[in-house]
Amino acid sequence: MSEYHDPSNVINPEHADHHIITPVTYGIVFVTLLVFTGITVGAAYVDLGIFNPVVALAIASFKAVVVILFFMHVKYQSKLIKLTVASGFFTFLVLITMTMSDYISRAWGLW
Amino acid sequence: MDNAIVATHPHTHETAVAAEHEHVVLPQHRHHFETKEQQREAATFGMWLFLLTEIMFFGGLFFAYLLYRNWYHDAFVVSSNQLSIPLGAANTAILITSGFFMALGVWAAEVQKKGLLVLFLVLTTFFGVAFLGIKAVEYHEKWEKHHIPGAHFDVSQFINPQAYGLKEKPLAPDMAQKTQVFFFLYFAMTGMHAFHMILGIGLLFWLTWRANRGEFSSGYVAPIENFGLYWHFVDIVWLFLFPLLYLINRHPGY
Numbered sequence: 001m002s003e004y005h006d007p008s009n010v011i012n013p014e015h016a017d018h019h020i021i022t023p024v025t026y027g028i029v030f031v032t033l034l035v036f037t038g039i040t041v042g043a044a045y046v047d048l049g050i051f052n053p054v055v056a057l058a059i060a061s062f063k064a065v066v067v068i069l070f071f072m073h074v075k076y077q078s079k080l081i082k083l084t085v086a087s088g089f090f091t092f093l094v095l096i097t098m099t100m101s102d103y104i105s106r107a108w109g110l111w
Numbered sequence: 112m113d114n115a116i117v118a119t120h121p122h123t124h125e126t127a128v129a130a131e132h133e134h135v136v137l138p139q140h141r142h143h144f145e146t147k148e149q150q151r152e153a154a155t156f157g158m159w160l161f162l163l164t165e166i167m168f169f170g171g172l173f174f175a176y177l178l179y180r181n182w183y184h185d186a187f188v189v190s191s192n193q194l195s196i197p198l199g200a201a202n203t204a205i206l207i208t209s210g211f212f213m214a215l216g217v218w219a220a221e222v223q224k225k226g227l228l229v230l231f232l233v234l235t236t237f238f239g240v241a242f243l244g245i246k247a248v249e250y251h252e253k254w255e256k257h258h259i260p261g262a263h264f265d266v267s268q269f270i271n272p273q274a275y276g277l278k279e280k281p282l283a284p285d286m287a288q289k290t291q292v293f294f295f296l297y298f299a300m301t302g303m304h305a306f307h308m309i310l311g312i313g314l315l316f317w318l319t320w321r322a323n324r325g326e327f328s329s330g331y332v333a334p335i336e337n338f339g340l341y342w343h344f345v346d347i348v349w350l351f352l353f354p355l356l357y358l359i360n361r362h363p364g365y
Contacts, residue, residue, distance in 0.1 A: 018151065020218065020222065021218065022218070023215055026211060026215055026218065027211075029211075029214075030207065030208070030211040033207045033211075034204060034207060037200065037203050037204060037207065040353075040354055040358065043358075044196070044354070044357075044358035044361045045361060052359050052361075056354035056355075056359045057351075057355075057359075060351050060354050063350045064347045064350055064351070067210065067343055067346060067347055067350070068343075071213075071339070071343045071346075072344075073336075080152065080156060081152070081156060081159060084156060084159045084163070085159055087163075088162070088166050088167075089166065091163075092166050095167075095170070095174075096170070096174055096177070099174065100177070100178075103178065
């Protein structure tokens with residue numbers, strides 16, 4: 001056991017107190033998710049040309065962010081957890097972007 | 112406790128333990144963590160590291176979908192329109208409901224209401240099983256229509272859709288074969304998602320049994336909370352699978 005002990009996390013306030021999210025907040029999130037599910041189904045039947053996938057993915061991403069922030073409590077977590085979550089999605093984005101930029105810039109059929 | 116004094120005068124372990132008496136010391140509080148908040152954060156951190164590997168894992172499948180949709184776009188449009196939007200939308204709502212009850216379960220554990228926790232875990236399980244039931248109906252329909260990739264896959268309705276009453280653009284035979292790529296990805300992605308849910312439902316039975324014994328009614332909520340993270344992550348995967356597989360290739364009037 002180290003000499004140093006900080007039971008109330010004064011030195012490192014990042015270890016935040018445990019925040020309890022109320023059922024009311026969960027209810028609002030639940031209704032929001034259901035409403036946006038309806039919107040995304042409705043949007044699928046409207047001809048938006050190349051924007052159909054864009055709208056569908058934007059709505060899905062919004063729903064995912066709401067789930068991550070509230071159902072998964074990330075809004076109330078420490079910076080360590082927030083950075084961990086963000087770095088995961090960021091790394092995934094980098095991997096997709098790099099792979100796709102390689103793919104679209106190949107001289108298909110020319111070698 | 113006077114925080115300023117503690118901050119400026121680091122004390123020995125004995126006084127620290129005395130000062131810590133205002134914390135509830137749980138049997139689950141491991142000695143290598145300074146405080147229960149630190150233990151809790153470490154558990155959340157570890158769970159998220161695992162979920163990051165899951166992001167990469169499902170991400171590979173999503174990337175395969177992106178690439179092949181680019182290559183075989185016409186085949187993807189036609190075969191995507193073979194999926195049932197009502198069933199997919201109902202399943203999305205069912206899964207969101209399951210996630211809602213999971214979130215309420217975490218709340219019930221936090222406020223130490225054992226009866227509610229057990230109830231919410233049972234409801235989470237119920238809606239999870241309902242999702243898999245609808246998935247099974249959809250898989251069975253694929254079986255009947257010969258839409259499972261392999262030796263019995265039937266491309267004739269994609270080559271000659273009018274003969275089958277489908278309002279789709281006919282595909283050339285080689286492109287029609289590529290509808291198998293869509294259905295392969297459909298089964299790989301929804302199958303891997305369903306596999307996660309089957310594992311999750313198994314864990315839910317175990318957690319419900321433990322919750323019923325009162326194991327999570329004393330302020331020790333890490334197993335419930337971390338399982339909640341897993342369950343919500345599986346929800347998020349479906350939130351993307353639903354539009355990508357079912358929705359984005361629909362045209363008005365079809």
